[in-house]
Amino acid sequence: MKEKLINIKDNFLENLKKAKNDVELKELETNTIWKTGILNDILKWLKDLWAEEKKEIWIEANNLKNFILEKLEEKKLELETLNYSKIEQEEKIDVTLEFPSKDKWHLHPLSITSKLLEDIFISLGFKIEDGPQIEKEEYNFDKLNIPDNHPARDVWDTFWLSDEINKDKAPWEKLLLRTHTSPVQVRTMLSQELPLKIIVPGRVFRFEQEDARHTCNFYQLEWLVVGKWVTFWDLKWTLDTVMKKLLWDDTVLRFRPSIFPFTEPSAEIDVQCKLCQGKWCRMCSWSGWVELLWAWMVHPKVLADCWVDPEIYSGFAFWMWIDRIASQRFSVSSSRLFYQSKLKLNEQF
């Protein structure tokens, strides 16, 4: 019996030397000491021995078990240390290395597009406005003629802040991640003198099913003009001028009548897909056209809610997807690629 114990020990030590990782160690442990292990078999045979011998073997077997557990633990530590030093060797970071030169830097395609848009609008006399990404329900919906229970609220699947934060707030004061940049229209009309010519570039959030054109957060650019005698003609002229400066001289636009609760009248504007030259591709959902923006005359109720007299003043506004403009401009087939931090993509621009 004692010989058997010595054999077990020798075999164990030999296999321990060969073990290269945690999985192999675990296997060795199971095969040696636990229920299915050979040491356990010895304990089963003990019942056939004389009392004196039984005690002796039991003690020895137990000692061996402890020895094995100890050795396994040692080996585990040894492998761990080895692994760390290997990582250290392979992934060495030298913090004293020179900082990459400036020509290695790349602006993100969305930043490039946003800057380009800002330059165009500034040249047309617009001012840039900004607003918070966490917005009040009142500014995101109510004051834009989208009261509670209005079916239009379903169009924007909204990310609300947690109940814990919103529980003590009045219904219109509840906080959400803004679903569009339009709350800044409200903020500006409430706080600034007329006439207004502003653009609002910014990040917005929606609980979207992600695909080539939709992501849960994306960048929008909104522009708003409010003044006396502002008409739909002004809207079309501005849009045509901006799109030709932004995309290409022969840009083909398509106006489709549409309806939004905060607008009167309104249109959805598509641009002929540059990626496939109006034929079909994934970016344009196989239609040849990409919906780039929404344009509208501001609804009189929205003006009135912001203390602007709709009998004297009128206005128009647009919003566009910066992501989709960037996709068109740089021929990138899916907006999702912009959010994946891929240097290979960014370095091309």
Ligand SMILES: [Zn+2]
């Ligand atoms: Zn296309």
